[in-house]
Amino acid sequence: PALHRRAGTYSQELNNNLTGGGYYAQVTVGTPPQTVDLVVDTGSSDVWILDSRADLCRSKTMQNYYGYCLSTYDPSKSSTYSIVSQDEFSIRYVDGSGAEGDYIRDTFSIGGADIEHLQMGLAENSTINSGLLGIGFAANVAALTPYPNIMNLFQDQDLIDIQAYSLYLDDLYAETGTILFGGxxxxxxxxxxxxxxxxxxxxxxxxxxxxxxxxxxxxxxxxxxxxxxxxxxxxxxxxxxxxxxxxxxxxxxxxxxxxxxxxxxxxxxxxxxxxxxxxxxxxxxxxxxxxxxxxxxxxxxxxxxxxxxxxxxxxxxxxxxxxxxxxxxxxxxxxxxxxxxxxxxxxxxxxxxxxxxxxxxxxxxxxxxxxxxxxx
Structure with missing residues (x-):
């Protein structure tokens, strides 16, 4: 029989952005790890990150309107980076904001869990100044061809038993909340x-x-x-x-x-x-x-x-x-x-x-x- 690691629980602190709204998870992507802050979004299903060369991160005009890029990822600095499909990542949110670029794969770490070969969007063009951690159903990914998203991989790589997590934002003035995967x-x-x-x-x-x-x-x-x-x-x-x-x-x-x-x-x-x-x-x-x-x-x-x-x-x-x-x-x-x-x-x-x-x-x-x- 295949030997499975015993599934566990992974707790990730979330930072409450009082002025701009949203809760940010500080995660790492790539090898060696690059730190990226992502908005936790139960309403979407793609994880995407800003390319260090994204239009928003280079244009002062755009930054005056959409804000400075909070954190970015440079694929050339990661030995585990690979491209899945060029120019096929494109996502729009209900407020009209969005991002587009390539689909890539790389190592992704959150709350002490290391996920290998996670497919993510790498935004070259964006009207959002940070990436997103979409943790919804894989059926809702933005790709034309559905792919296993972060929740699938959490389970497939035996990190958690079933695809489940708990969300505790705490009150309006609390600096941090918590997302707990698998528990x-x-x-x-x-x-x-x-x-x-x-x-x-x-x-x-x-x-x-x-x-x-x-x-x-x-x-x-x-x-x-x-x-x-x-x-x-x-x-x-x-x-x-x-x-x-x-x-x-x-x-x-x-x-x-x-x-x-x-x-x-x-x-x-x-x-x-x-x-x-x-x-x-x-x-x-x-x-x-x-x-x-x-x-x-x-x-x-x-x-x-x-x-x-x-x-x-x-x-x-x-x-x-x-x-x-x-x-x-x-x-x-x-x-x-x-x-x-x-x-x-x-x-x-x-x-x-x-x-x-x-x-x-x-x-x-x-x-x-x-x-x-x-x-x-």
Whole structure:
């Protein structure tokens, strides 16, 4: 019989980029290892890195618009680099940003796991100033010819037993979160971890972490519950998205209740009075998979964001508003895709199980300093 290494768990620290949004994993690529910072994205399935010669990394004009290249990779300096297909890597994200270049293979290390011959995009052209760690289903890779992605290789190379990982972002002001491949940490959540099924796409394939949001309610300080849902909404749990996007009809009902002002067509923000932050125990309650399913309570200070003053200093011109104490709302409306991004995910402990096609959800135990890791 083939001898298999015993599968383990791999814990990778994530850095919370408060100003730009997103959570970064510091990984290494190549031989000798080159350090690269990648945005952790459960909403896509390709790992890609910026070439040191990418257009964005050389053009001052582009950098003024998209930001400086955070970290890059030089293929000529890696003895394990090989090219898979030239000019065949091309990816676009829902916000219109994207990258293109070659598909390559190289050694990739994350959280103490060394993955050999990982196929990655190497971006020559990019409107994003860092690479991405796409950890979704392989069915969703950007390539015309599907290939085994990082989650496949984690399992194929006997690093983990099943394709699964846990995500713990911690709260808005925490400097770091954690992604744990192959395991979960029982100290990082409160109560019972409940599972919900991942829903297949229209063709019957599993290509995204879509689950059924059965209700979205709010609970006020005095205990009053308000329901904003009329029907079940399919939502994608997407760490690569900063905010939370729900159907316009639902968003508009919430805006009216909070006196929020939708300026997404102008500055891209929804403005809300910071005074809502005074209601310390107010929560947004997301329930999944029906009335016995998991409930995640998101506190008001994770949904009402006191970041507008900083944006104004960076040159944001705010429209005239009916309130002076201006915050932005971490929830927006959308007509075509519904995403629960970081403003939701910070309050949850989420187990993404690609093998069993289910998501485990529990209330996050914020600022937990203890750890008790079990294999999945």
């Amino acid at each position: 979960l940490d029982t100290q990082k959540f409160i109560g019972k971890l409940k599972t919900v099924d991942i829903e297949p796409d229209r063709t019957g394939n599993y290509s995204s972490f879509t689950v059924a949001l059965s209700s979205l309610t709010t609970t006020a300080d005095n205990g009053t519950v308000t329901n904003y849902t009329r029907s079940v909404v399919p939502v994608i749990l997407d760490s690569g998205t900063t905010l939370t996007y729900v159907p316009y009809t639902m968003a508009n009902r919430i805006y009216r209740a909070f006196g929020a002002v939708d300026d997404t067509s102008g500055t891209g923000l929804v403005y809300i009075n910071c005074e809502h932050l005074d209601n310390k125990n107010f929560t947004f309650d997301f329930q999944f998979g029906g009335k016995d399913g998991p409930v995640i309570r998101v506190p008001i200070d994770e949904m009402v964001l006191d970041n507008v003053k900083a944006y104004i200093e960076l040159g944001l011109e705010v429209p005239s508003l009916p309130f002076d104490n201006i915050c932005s709302f971490g929830l927006q409306g959308s007509s075509d895709y519904y995403l629960l991004g970081d403003t939701f995910l910070r309050s949850a402990y989420v187990v993404y199980d690609l093998t069993n096609k289910e998501i485990g959800l529990a209330q996050a135990n914020l600022n937990s300093t203890e750890s008790e890791i079990v294999e999945i």
